[in-house]
Amino acid sequence: MIRFQDVCKSYPDGTEAVRDFTLEAPTGKTTVLVGSSGCGKTTLLRMVNRMVDPTSGAVWIDDENVADVPPVPLRRRIGYVMQNAGLLPHRKVIDNIATVPLLNGVPKAQAHARAAELMELVGLEARQANRYPDQLSGGQQQRVGVARGLAADPNILLMDEPFGAVDPLVRADLQAELLRIQRELEKTIVFVTHDIAEALALGDQIVILAKGARIAQAGTPQQVVAEPADDFVADFLGLGRGTLDLHLRETPTGTLVVDGHGRPAGRLVEPG
Numbered sequence: 140m141i142r143f144q145d146v147c148k149s150y151p152d153g154t155e156a157v158r159d160f161t162l163e164a165p166t167g168k169t170t171v172l173v174g175s176s177g178c179g180k181t182t183l184l185r186m187v188n189r190m191v192d193p194t195s196g197a198v199w200i201d202d203e204n205v206a207d208v209p210p211v212p213l214r215r216r217i218g219y220v221m222q223n224a225g226l227l228p229h230r231k232v233i234d235n236i237a238t239v240p241l242l243n244g245v246p247k248a249q250a251h252a253r254a255a256e257l258m259e260l261v262g263l264e265a266r267q268a269n270r271y272p273d274q275l276s277g278g279q280q281q282r283v284g285v286a287r288g289l290a291a292d293p294n295i296l297l298m299d300e301p302f303g304a305v306d307p308l309v310r311a312d313l314q315a316e317l318l319r320i321q322r323e324l325e326k327t328i329v330f331v332t333h334d335i336a337e338a339l340a341l342g343d344q345i346v347i348l349a350k351g352a353r354i355a356q357a358g359t360p361q362q363v364v365a366e367p368a369d370d371f372v373a374d375f376l377g378l379g380r381g382t383l384d385l386h387l388r389e390t391p392t393g394t395l396v397v398d399g400h401g402r403p404a405g406r407l408v409e410p411g
């Protein structure tokens with residue numbers, strides 16, 4: 140379990156990014172922090188692996204205060220996946236994935252064997268192992284980023300808008316892969332996004348944040364959609380603005396759900 144306890148963060152220029160934030164991210168579950176640009180999501184995420192230290196308060200991993208763990212060993216046991224994958228351009232895919240195990244002293248052959256397994260897990264082809272990152276598509280690069288985050292077999296995976304830079308179809312693919320991988324591996328994931336649809340799709344728990352990392356609402360996707368805590372949350376969900384104003388449209392092949400703009404939102408499946 141990850142526990143943020145009364146954390147605050149003010150940057151040296153006086154920006155108050157996080158004010159008195161308390162939250163538990165349960166073990167083996169995906170917690171999604173969702174909110175508009177600048178509300179403090181990345182700052183919170185980086186407190187877990189000490190890329191940012193809180194001004195006050197504490198972050199706990201189980202019964203260990205991360206402030207008591209030196210940053211380098213801490214980061215080597217926590218997976219981190221960032222937007223644009225953050226790959227090393229002059230290193231082959233296989234070496235990018237094996238980076239952390241190699242730093243941890245795992246012999247090269249073993250680290251590469253593990254990297255090859257991970258490539259398969261995230262849906263990359265074996266022949267892509269010896270390519271360089273710029274020889275892959277954006278979506279494939281993100282898959283490499285996820286594989287690299289998992290390479291040291293961390294219990295915790297931090298993901299900062301990992302699918303933000305790819306087109307919607309690839310993004311949906313990557314989300315589906317992550318759900319599949321998570322069903323298998325049951326990592327404790329903290330996932331940052333500004334996309335409410337992504338949050339609803341991926342989160343066991345979603346945390347809707349306002350400026351200063353104020354928790355507007357935390358709960359399961361079902362709870363948040365069924366009972367938005369206030370107008371801010373309803374607005375963020377698109378309720379009341381017509382975007383989630385769903386209707387049924389009969390088509391020759393079945394019933395389609397469309398949104399307020401007539402765009403398809405999904406297929407209606409009868410319960411049971």
Ligand SMILES: Nc1ncnc2c1ncn2[C@@H]1O[C@H](COP(=O)(O)OP(=O)(O)OP(=O)(O)O)[C@@H](O)[C@H]1O
Nearest residue numbers: 150152154156175176177178179180181182183333
């Ligand atoms: N190193 C820094 N120095 C000063 N201010 C910072 C620094 N890093 C972040 N901030 C400010 O802190 C606030 C929160 O930033 P943060 O990156 O955590 O937000 P975010 O929700 O992740 O935003 P985005 O979705 O745009 O990445 C913003 O006002 C930002 O400008």
